Amino acid sequence: MELRKSYFADVRKDDLHEIGQPRPRSDSPGHVTGKTAFFADRNFPGMLHLKMVRSPHHHARIRSIDTSEAEKHPGVVKIITAKDVPHNVYTILILIQIGPEDETVLADGKVRWKGEAVVAVLAETERAAQEAAAKVKVDYEVLPAVFDMEEALKPGAPLVNEFHGQNYYLYDSGECRKVRFGDVEAGFAAADHVLEQSYQSSPIEHAPTETTGCVVAPEGNDRFTCYTNTQAMFFTLDNASIILQMPGNKLHFVGGTVGGGFGGKVDVIVEPIAILGAKLTGRPVSFIYSREEEMQISSPRAAEKVVIRDGVMKDGRIVARKVTGYTDAGAYSRHSPYGAQKGAGHYPGPYTIPNVWIDTYCVYTNRTPSSAMRGFGVTIGDFALEVQMDKLARLIGMDPLEFRFINAYRDGDMKAHRQPTEGAALIECMQEASRAANWPVAEKFMAMSSYVKGA
């Protein structure tokens, strides 16, 4: 489908050389010949294999760790516990001043989710590492766990993460991110109808075909090359530098070739411990998630709950919207405080609503830590918002597409988070969708424009 020339005719440029032209991808010849070097295609003589001992409990105190039997297992070269990690407590977004540091590289005294890394075993073969990992004895005192966000926010709920002190992320705005615009209660009072609905989603796994991992090779001069499939090269380098207390110039990261990411490879999970393993043994180290680890251990998209209360007039105008959003971070922050914050800015949707009230909470539970995935913080919100839009249209007996034209934001409209709208194209998209889907709307809507005043 080509964009009609009539759209944005007075502001668009058509003398573009690259945009709109098919160009061969530079990486495809490597893909079709099998020559593209993914991180796991690097093989070094004497390479060790790292396997992780993981928590079988959702929430437990660690009384003791006994690695003596594992150390005796044939082929085992090194066993790493929390005390070996120079800066064991970290958080990814500390690089942009989003703290506190709240996650352990290897569990220290406590585990907060089922699958949490406790002990790293390095051995000559994958099999030896796996067998030795099974011989590590960890004595746990199981603690009460909480898996539901609203339960976690209630007084007396088990405390998931002591580094926060409460089961939500404390923003500078308080217990949640807040957007306040107009007078939402006055809007509801004036509305012809008020509709409140709640929407929930489960965690979603990215399931890339290539599992998360890295291969680290010592260069012999106290410098380490890390071949990785991270989607966040410099985030990973800088966090590894903090965790290992090593200057960045000792770390050489090679990557950019990712066998499917979708946001699932932006956390800093495998690289620091693999580099530490290479440092402590002086040997190359490979740490590759099994398929089971990819599905169970890597961060999924957060579970979310969205409660939307809208006031709507019979003529189709939405006059008030109140949203409470909950993002299930799991046991640790990773990227979720940012995801919940994005939701706060996004929940009015691409609609101009004069009275808006939004609270979004980033909640800690004893579930697998969640993190980035394709539009995290807004994708589930969009699902909720658009289902809500259909329900509102049905409530007032209006065509759902025409209902969206009435409320669509246009250039110059003030958004609830006080950024004026610029470069809107929703109306034009809906006009084209109306034609493409053969879903006709009234002529006045087909004559509207996102940016021409009065149209």
Next chain:
Amino acid sequence: MAKVPVQFTLNGSEKAEFIDSGTTLLHALRDKIGDTSPKGGCHQGTCGACSVIIDGELRLSCLTLAETCNGAAITTTSGLSEGGVLHPLQHAFLDTFATQCGFCTPGMIMAAKVLLNHTPNPSRDDVVEALSGNVCRCTGYEPIIQAVLRAARANSQNAA
């Protein structure tokens, strides 16, 4: 652990290795022989990224023991182009943008090659069936299906 000898041809070249008994063909190809074109996505026979051709049949190298391949003729995607000239399937994958991350691509090409060897003029359903054991998380499969159909057309035009 006792080593066992294994000998086969890989893309027309004789290969011989001593391996641990129980080593998978995937591991032997990638880590012993150095052909990393078959990929390990699941190591449990569900994703198809490790697909290779053994004596003309499509096989999952992660579920095949290397020691069972003595005397076999094995083909991988790295052996498909001849003298730097791409195979029609490789060309078709380029032309239809059938690769994104590229991790499933070598396995997809193997599955497609076996299909076209047996069925030179496949229907769309034939292609879908032939690729049904190979997982792709990027493309949504359609460009890959188009690539295989395009390669089949190119082959039949060349033959005509």
